[in-house]
Amino acid sequence: MIRFAGTVWPYLHTATGIWLLLTSLTVAVxxxxxxxxxxxxxxxxxxxxxxxxxxxxxxxxxxxxxxDLGLRYEVQEAARAGFVSPRTIYSGSDLATFVSGKRDxxxxxxxxxxxxxxDPRYRWSPWSTVLAVTxxxxxxxxxxxxxxxxxxxxxxxxxxxxxxxxxxxxxx
Amino acid sequence: xxxxxxxxxxxAGILLASISALWIFVGxxxxxxxxxxxxxxxxxxxxxLAVGTGTxxxxxxxxxxxxxxxxxxxxxxxxxxxxxSLGSIGLILFAPMARRIRDLMPNGFTSGDFVRLRYxxxxxxVFLAISLFYALGWLVSLGMAGxxxxxxxxxxxxxxxxxxxxxxxxxxxxxxxxxxxxxxxxMQAVIIxxxxxxLGVLVVQNVGFNNVHARLAxxxxxxxxxxxPAAIMFxxxxxxxxVGEIFHSxxxxxxxxxxxxxxxxxxxxxxxxFWAPIPIAAGFVALxxxxxGINVPRPDMVGPLVAANLLGVTGAILVFLVVFxxxxxxxxxxxxxxxxxxxxxVYRKHLRPGASNxxxxxxxxxxILLLGALTWTLCALNLTTLASLLHxxxxxxxxxxxxxxxxxxxxxxxxxxxxxxxxxxxxxxxAAYFMIGFYVAALVGAAVSMTxxxxxxxxxxxxxxxxxxxxEGPVPDSSVAEPHTTGQQSTKLAFD
Numbered sequence: 187m188i189r190f191a192g193t194v195w196p197y198l199h200t201a202t203g204i205w206l207l208l209t210s211l212t213v214a215v216x217x218x219x220x221x222x223x224x225x226x227x228x229x230x231x232x233x234x235x236x237x238x239x240x241x242x243x244x245x246x247x248x249x250x251x252x253x254d255l256g257l258r259y260e261v262q263e264a265a266r267a268g269f270v271s272p273r274t275i276y277s278g279s280d281l282a283t284f285v286s287g288k289r290d291x292x293x294x295x296x297x298x299x300x301x302x303x304x305d306p307r308y309r310w311s312p313w314s315t316v317l318a319v320t321x322x323x324x325x326x327x328x329x330x331x332x333x334x335x336x337x338x339x340x341x342x343x344x345x346x347x348x349x350x351x352x353x354x355x356x357x358x
Numbered sequence: 359x360x361x362x363x364x365x366x367x368x369x370a371g372i373l374l375a376s377i378s379a380l381w382i383f384v385g386x387x388x389x390x391x392x393x394x395x396x397x398x399x400x401x402x403x404x405x406x407l408a409v410g411t412g413t414x415x416x417x418x419x420x421x422x423x424x425x426x427x428x429x430x431x432x433x434x435x436x437x438x439x440x441x442x443s444l445g446s447i448g449l450i451l452f453a454p455m456a457r458r459i460r461d462l463m464p465n466g467f468t469s470g471d472f473v474r475l476r477y478x479x480x481x482x483x484v485f486l487a488i489s490l491f492y493a494l495g496w497l498v499s500l501g502m503a504g505x506x507x508x509x510x511x512x513x514x515x516x517x518x519x520x521x522x523x524x525x526x527x528x529x530x531x532x533x534x535x536x537x538x539x540x541x542x543x544x545m546q547a548v549i550i551x552x553x554x555x556x557l558g559v560l561v562v563q564n565v566g567f568n569n570v571h572a573r574l575a576x577x578x579x580x581x582x583x584x585x586x587p588a589a590i591m592f593x594x595x596x597x598x599x600x601v602g603e604i605f606h607s608x609x610x611x612x613x614x615x616x617x618x619x620x621x622x623x624x625x626x627x628x629x630x631x632f633w634a635p636i637p638i639a640a641g642f643v644a645l646x647x648x649x650x651g652i653n654v655p656r657p658d659m660v661g662p663l664v665a666a667n668l669l670g671v672t673g674a675i676l677v678f679l680v681v682f683x684x685x686x687x688x689x690x691x692x693x694x695x696x697x698x699x700x701x702x703x704v705y706r707k708h709l710r711p712g713a714s715n716x717x718x719x720x721x722x723x724x725x726i727l728l729l730g731a732l733t734w735t736l737c738a739l740n741l742t743t744l745a746s747l748l749h750x751x752x753x754x755x756x757x758x759x760x761x762x763x764x765x766x767x768x769x770x771x772x773x774x775x776x777x778x779x780x781x782x783x784x785x786x787x788x789a790a791y792f793m794i795g796f797y798v799a800a801l802v803g804a805a806v807s808m809t810x811x812x813x814x815x816x817x818x819x820x821x822x823x824x825x826x827x828x829x830e831g832p833v834p835d836s837s838v839a840e841p842h843t844t845g846q847q848s849t850k851l852a853f854d
Binding site: 280284330337 | 432433435447579580581582586598653655656657759760763768795
């Protein structure tokens with residue numbers, strides 16, 4: 187990934203040569219392939235739960251073929267596929283984010299990458315393919331049915347233990 | 359996944375080495391007088407109230423509490439936090455059961471002993487399969503939590519943290535058995551209680567309730583809703599999961615056998631009361647994440663990440679100490695109790711009925727080492743998140759609630775009913791796990807199991823004789839009789 191610009195070996199035997207070598211190292215040790223590689227967008231993935239999030243939470247993850255170069259990512263969320271007024275939900279070098287507490291509906295996500303070093307020569311990659319995540323919570327009827335069953339099992343268990351202890355203490 | 363750790367890896371390494379050395383030394387110190395199998399497996403059956411309460415509370419404060427409770431708060435919101443604290447009900451309900459267990463089985467060794475004597479061979483083998491599967495799942499979750507914690511705070515690779523915590527717990531459990539486990543648990547309980555209180559106060563001071571509420575309302579509104587369907591479904595699921603874990607697991611039965619007569623009831627009751635607020639405090643930390651703009655790459659990292667980012671290096675060290683103590687206190691207990699179950703119920707009862715005490719002691723050490731190695735291998739695969747792994751086992755353990763509780767109190771519950779309840783409850787819970795979600799697996803397993811126990815008890819009542827439970831344990835070897843006496847004397851000094 188790192189390459190030296192120009193031929194430096196002929197200058198090695200002189201002080202000028204050494205200075206030139208150091209200069210060329212400073213200038214040329216750079217991820218020169220980064221800009222080329224970043225013509226490709228990152229890949230944005232959702233876990234299996236993003237196909238239909240029934241509890242309002244899911245994990246988004248992303249990656250880029252040039253991630254070894256030390257990249258910075260930006261991930262946006264929008265209510266519409268056209269990203270009219272998007273919200274940046276993550277900006278940094280992590281490779282995933284956990285989303286939760288979403289109400290019913292579909293949200294759209296996209297990501298882009300750039301080298302982490304602050305150098306104006308490096309621009310953002312194109313945006314990734316848009317990922318759509320639909321949240322559709324369980325129905326309230328189903329939720330309360332489970333709540334009622336759970337409460338019944340719990341109360342029955344408490345009754346079993348309390349009555350059992352009382353009966354045993356009475357009979358010694 | 360985390361590229362911006364708060365703790366310097368060198369500092370984290372020094373902390374890790376210091377804590378490891380401390381726990382190994384303390385484990386060796388407490389366990390140095392464990393000479394007989396009964397000393398090693400049950401701490402001489404002479405544990406007092408203070409150590410008893412400390413070990414019950416510390417063991418129940420685990421990766422579940424310190425890392426999964428924040429995860430569930432971030433996933434399920436307010437009900438996730440409250441639902442998690444209902445795990446204390448399991449300890450509180452076990453309090454009267456501990457007294458009953460001690461009365462019925464004064465010489466008992468494991469929960470497997472009870473199921474074998476109460477229900478016979480078939481139900482016993484079903485129970486062993488469930489119990490060992492659960493124990494392995496819990497062990498793996500603890501090892502994973504160690505790796506995740508250290509990676510989240512310091513960037514040290516997951517497998518190093520996981521390897522270190524497994525190694526030190528295996529070492530000090532090997533050195534002193536249950537006696538070492540309970541001694542370290544007591545100290546770890548004190549660290550956990552102080553640490554969680556300090557952390558909760560610091561979070562409230564630094565962020566404040568209003569800020570947390572405002573950001574959640576804007577970005578994650580469902581977390582504040584008391585009507586979030588998955589969270590409503592989760593509420594009793596978590597309670598029943600906790601009840602199932604405690605009712606069946608040899609971790610808790612071994613404590614019921616180890617506590618001095620009359621101590622079990624008070625110790626479990628107090629432990630449940632002390633434990634209840636801890637998930638609330640730990641969960642609240644997670645809800646502060648959106649307000650602080652902290653990225654959470656995976657939900658089980660949220661607790662350590664928030665504390666570390668909010669409170670800087672001091673917070674990171676505090677979380678490190680608390681969670682490490684919580685993990686170690688559960689991991690050692692589980693290693694000791696699971697090894698007891700394997701040695702007593704599989705090795706002695708199935709393979710070597712005439713094994714001497716010394717042979718059993720050697721077998722116990724070998725099993726602890728093997729369990730450590732197996733856990734390491736499964737942790738290294740890093741297949742899932744902590745909550746998913748734990749709640750997968752929920753389908754199995756919740757199906758044991760009614761066979762165990764009814765078996766302790768009802769003469770009429772029969773063996774086939776108990777076996778069928780565990781098998782069909784587990785199957786139904788698993789089906790619910792895959793078809794609906796992890797947040798209903800235990801609930802469905804417990805409901806189906808209860809229905810089968812009630813039906814079979816009503817249709818085919820048995821007449822069980824309680825005195826059948828009073829079986830003698832392993833016969834003491836004459837070669838170890840002398841140290842046994844010495845050990846018991848020092849046990850009283852240490853554990854009174």
